[in-house]
Amino acid sequence: MRKAARKVLVTGAGGYIGCSLVPELAKRGYEVLALDKYTRSQDRHFIHSGVSRIYADTRTWSGEGLEGIDAVIDLAAISHDRRGEITPHETLDINQFARYRTAKKSREAGAGRYILMSTCGVYGFRDDPGGADEKAVPNPLTTYARAASRSERDILLLGREGFDVTVARPAILYGYSPRMRFDLAVNAMVRAAWQTGTITLQGGGGQWRPFVHLKDAVEAVCCLLEAPAEKVSAQIFNIGSGGQNIRIGDLAELVAAVLPIPVEIRREGPADPRSYRINADKIGAMLGWKASHSLKEGIEELYGKLARGLV
Secondary structure, three states: OOOOOOEEEEEOOOOOOHHHHHHHHHHOOOEEEEEEOOOOOHHHHOOOOOEEEEEOOOOOOOOOOOOOOOEEEEOOOOOOHHHHHHOHHHHHHHHHHHHHHHHHHHHHOOOOEEEEEOOHHHHOEOOOOOOEOOOOOOOOOOHHHHHHHHHHHHHHOOOEOOEEEEEEEEOEEEOOOOOOOOOOHHHHHHHHHHHHOEEEEEOOOOOEEEEEEHHHHHHHHHHHHHOOHHHHOOEEEEEOOHHHEEEHHHHHHHHHHHOOOOOEEEEEOOOOOOEOOEOOHHHHHHHOOOOOOOHHHHHHHHHHHHHOOOO
16 A cells, blocks of 8 residues: 655656656556646647646756655656757757756755656667676767766765666557657667658668657656665666567568558668667566566557557
8 A cells, every 4th residue: 555645847848758658647646747848739748636836947947846856757858859959958958957957956956856867778788798787887879878878977975865766768669659759779660661652761760779668668667666775775767678679671571560560661871870689577577567568569559540540
């Protein structure tokens, strides 16, 4: 039995992850403050008992809503490698400096726990057959990944007794969200195949990537939130599954095989220099979490929603 519901602030609440995480937290009995700029009417997804919205930009946020907060889950970021290269200063401002500011304000306000949603993209290029675990030295190759790596470093240093900092490094997400993203590999391939019957790969498709379903990532964040402090304080956790490390070319072949339509796969342009696999055994061994959704399920789910006009 859960004790009295705790109070959680979620930044970036209107994004791809937040639109699924906030309702799940509310369902679990948490009082949730959902902070976002809400520039695309994402707030319509938060008509839930126990959820209050805060309209703010983390770069200029005054700290409104932190009074009495037990935990902060920081999702607010530009989550796009290509956009990060187009607007590097904005990416660093939001993904590095504003996140540090959020963590510092959370500590000053007396929050007991802070969870930073980082990315496995910090591994950049690694040729570890068993996958990079949390002890692997980051090798970020993009502005987005560098900002995440620096945020991890700086924010972990803010941790102290009574303010437990945890870093989550999710694999590349896929699956349906009320706030869809189609710049993510699986989602992008499914939509391209549905719209045009063609999947275009950058380079030969030999680069490795790890994947995790959005529902599993949400469950993992809840697991980190509810775990005993001594198990997660000052810890980094990869979130993914060894069985979902896959070459991009093989992923395209899987999408083509799963969809009930003919799909052509094209390869063009220079190869992507990023290639890495992850080892996510730690979160399972320490907290008992494991991924329960497969790539095939995610592909079928998203295609079904596209075909029925539900996205």
